[in-house]
Amino acid sequence: MFTILKKDARTKARSGIIQTAHGQVHTPVFLPIGTKGAIKSIAAEELRFWGAEMILANTYHLWQRPGDGLIAKAGGLHKFMNWKGAIFTDSGGFQVFSLGKMVKVTDLGVRFQSDLDGTTFVLTPESSVQIQLNLGSDIALVLDEFPAAETGKKIVKGMVARTTMWAKRAVAEHKKLLSGSINPGQLQWGIVQGAIFKDLRKQSAEEIRELEFPGYCIGGVANGGESEELMYEAVNFSMPHLEEEKPKHLLGVGTPEQIIGAVALGVDSFDCVIPTREARHGRFYVNLKPQDGDGYLTMNILNEKFKEDFEPIDNNCPCYGCQNYTRAYIRHLFKSEEPLGIRLATMHNLRFYLDLMARVRESIGSEKFAGLLKVYKDRTNMIK
RNA sequence: GGGCGCGUAGUGUAGCCCGGUUAACACGUCUCCCUGUCACGGAGAAGAUCGCCGGUUCAAAUCCGGUCGCGCCCG
Numbered sequence: 001m002f003t004i005l006k007k008d009a010r011t012k013a014r015s016g017i018i019q020t021a022h023g024q025v026h027t028p029v030f031l032p033i034g035t036k037g038a039i040k041s042i043a044a045e046e047l048r049f050w051g052a053e054m055i056l057a058n059t060y061h062l063w064q065r066p067g068d069g070l071i072a073k074a075g076g077l078h079k080f081m082n083w084k085g086a087i088f089t090d091s092g093g094f095q096v097f098s099l100g101k102m103v104k105v106t107d108l109g110v111r112f113q114s115d116l117d118g119t120t121f122v123l124t125p126e127s128s129v130q131i132q133l134n135l136g137s138d139i140a141l142v143l144d145e146f147p148a149a150e151t152g153k154k155i156v157k158g159m160v161a162r163t164t165m166w167a168k169r170a171v172a173e174h175k176k177l178l179s180g181s182i183n184p185g186q187l188q189w190g191i192v193q194g195a196i197f198k199d200l201r202k203q204s205a206e207e208i209r210e211l212e213f214p215g216y217c218i219g220g221v222a223n224g225g226e227s228e229e230l231m232y233e234a235v236n237f238s239m240p241h242l243e244e245e246k247p248k249h250l251l252g253v254g255t256p257e258q259i260i261g262a263v264a265l266g267v268d269s270f271d272c273v274i275p276t277r278e279a280r281h282g283r284f285y286v287n288l289k290p291q292d293g294d295g296y297l298t299m300n301i302l303n304e305k306f307k308e309d310f311e312p313i314d315n316n317c318p319c320y321g322c323q324n325y326t327r328a329y330i331r332h333l334f335k336s337e338e339p340l341g342i343r344l345a346t347m348h349n350l351r352f353y354l355d356l357m358a359r360v361r362e363s364i365g366s367e368k369f370a371g372l373l374k375v376y377k378d379r380t381n382m383i384k
Numbered sequence: 385g386g387g388c389g390c391g392u393a394g395u396g397u398a399g400c401c402c403g404g405u406u407a408a409c410a411c412g413u414c415u416c417c418c419u420g421u422c423a424c425g426g427a428g429a430a431g432a433u434c435g436c437c438g439g440u441u442c443a444a445a446u447c448c449g450g451u452c453g454c455g456c457c458c459g
Contacts, residue, residue, distance in 0.1 A: 035421050056420075094420045115422055141420080191420090222419040231419095251420035258419080273421045280424050281417085304414065334424085342424055 002215065002247045002268075006365030011373065012239075012266035015364040018215070018247050020086040020138035021185025022078060023053060027247065027268040028364075030259065030357045031056040031088055032350055033276060036065070037081045040276055041343040042350065044083040050351055051358065053085045054138070056271040059131050060092035060123075064116055068134035076136030076182040088249075088271070089137035091128045091191075093144055105145060107162065125166040129173040129188070136182035139215065142170035144191040146220035156195045163193045164207040171211050189215040189249065196230050198237045205241035215247040218267070222252030231258065235265050256285070256296060256356055257376040263360055264373050275353045279345035282334050285352040286314045294375040296352070299327075301345070306331045319351045320344065 001019040008014065018025040032039050032047060035058040039047055047055065057077060062068060074080040077087055096103060096110045104111045109124030125143045132140035144163040147156050167190050174188045190213035194200030208216065218238050221231045235250065242248060249269040250262050259270050275285065284299040299306075299313065309327040317323075321330065321344030333341030363369040 033421060040421085040424095058421080061422080088420095090420050095422080099422080144420095146420095217420075219420065249420090254419050272419050273423090274419055277418060277421060277423070277425085281426090282424090283418085300416085302414090337424065339424075 002245065004245065008264075008364050008369050010370050011264040013263045013360075013364050013369055013373075014266065014268070015361045016247070016268065018054075018086075018139075018268075020054070020187065021183055022084070022086045022138050025053040025086055025269075026361055028259075028263045028357055028360050029054060029269045030353045031269060031271040032353075033058075033271055033273055034081070034083075036061045037071075037077060039346070039350070040280070041339070041346050044081055046347070047350070048084055050354055052350075052354055054088055054269075055083065055085065056088045056090065057135070057137065058092070058095060059089050059128060059135065060095035062135060063092060063131045064114055068131040072134040072136070072182060076134075078136060086138040087135070088139040088269075089132045089135055089141065090251075091141040091143040092123055092131065093128070094251075096123055097146075105162075107165065109143070109166075110145075125169040126173040129170050130177065133174075133177055133181040133183070133186065137186060138183065139187045139189055140174070141189055141217060142167045142191060144193060144219055146193050147195055151195065153195075153197055153200070156193075156197060156200055160193050160200050160204045160207075163191065163204065167191070167208055167211055171213075187214050189213050189217055191217040191219045191251075192238045192242070193220050194234070194237070195220055196234055198233075201234060201237035202241050205238045209242055213246075215249065216242050217249045217251050219251045221250065222254060222272075228258060228261075232261060232265065235262055235267065239266050256353070257379050259357075260360060260373055260376045263364075264369075275349035276346050279349040280342050282341075282345065283349075284313050284345060285349050287316065287352070290316060294372055295379060296356075301327060301331045301341075302334055303331075313348060317348065317351070319348045321348050 002016055004014050004016040006015045016027045018027060032052055032055050034055045037057055039055065062071060071077050071080050093110060096112050099112055099115060109122050111120065111122045113120055123143065128143040129140065143166050145159045147159055171188065178184055178186060190208040190211055192201065192205045192208055194204040218235055221234045239248070247268045248266065250267045252272060253259060253262060253270050254272055255274060282300055282302045284301055286297055286299050288295045288297065306327040311327055312322045312325065313327055313330065314322050325344065330341055330344055360372065363372050
């Protein structure tokens with residue numbers, strides 16, 4: 001169930017509410033990534049306190065360890081990790097594909113060797129549904145297949161066809177098992193593929209739309225190497241063929257400017273490793289000073305220029321690290337490989353992303369969104 | 385006083401015996417990268433007149449002499 005609250009006058013941006021079995025999710029929204037049932041270094045309560053309403057967890061990793069059976073025994077992933085909000089689960093396909101050469105894809109599913117112990121497993125559209133039902137997530141994705149960057153059209157066409165076929169099987173399996181599962185309120189969303197090809201995106205969207213999912217993902221845009229323009233094109237090629245009143249998620253995206261750009265195209269939700277992974281590598285996302293207006297910059301705290309800088313990362317940031325520690329100290333933590341550095345950076349970057357999305361939500365329906373969009377577009381142009 | 389060993393980037397070492405293009409390696413330092421998270425990871429760069437002086441040689445970190453410093457042993 002998705003309710004659109006406001007629409008932007010000049011762009012396709014809208015704000016809304018996704019109703020899940022574990023509460024409301026206000027869109028546009030960013031989902032912090034908790035691959036293995038944990039946002040690295042962050043407790044569920046903290047994330048909740050900062051206003052996060054939905055996180056992404058990963059079917060593949062939880063299936064492999066500790067196993068979806070164990071999580072079902074725990075009463076589902078929400079209880080297991082003590083997360084009171086909504087959970088969005090990936091199908092597991094992306095991780096299997098990223099394992100590399102051990103993978104063999106057939107119509108049945110994806111066969112691969114586990115990276116934990118080398119055992120051969122097969123992930124099928126059906127088993128992906130079963131695992132996600134055991135996890136009890138609120139939004140589950142169907143298994144899909146997608147190409148690496150710069151794959152030929154013929155191959156992509158085959159992947160689109162297989163994605164549709166798998167989606168049909170996933171729908172059937174979900175219908176069969178949902179009512180007896182841990183979370184009977186689980187929603188299943190479809191995924192549009194088709195890489196950068198206009199007609200294939202259209203075909204994929206139309207075929208997936210026929211299956212009457214309550215929401216959609218646009219996939220295959222964040223596998224690296226592709227330019228920002230191609231990414232927006234892939235979104236634009238897909239959106240017109242999906243119902244306006246249903247929520248859309250852009251898988252794996254992205255930088256702040258990419259997210260705002262996609263919001264302007266009508267996308268409602270996002271997930272990305274950037275804020276958390278880059279935090280672990282010492283990069284902080286920092287808003288410009290209030291007098292300088294909207295926009296941001298990044299700060300590599302490992303840089304020598306911060307060695308004797310006794311100011312906070314960001315004077316105007318309410319996060320724990322900015323309220324209590326200096327750049328010099330946090331740099332020291334990173335240099336000394338003290339885990340506290342990673343934790344402070346992760347907290348900071350997640351708050352940056354969450355606060356940015358809150359500002360985006362507030363701006364939609366007023367003149368402000370166009371201004372925000374312009375600032376971030378300028379930044380994109382500047383970077384290019 | 386005598387004997388032996390060691391002095392090579394910030395640190396620790398390799399190369400020396402059997403001289404030969406821009407002296408190698410690790411850690412550290414610096415910069416960049418990260419897009420449905422095997423990820424506190426990946427890539428690149430800077431940094432040494434080889435303790436000092438002299439000799440042999442076409443050519444010396446490498447061989448020879450001296451010298452300084454450090455360590456150990458014997459008196």
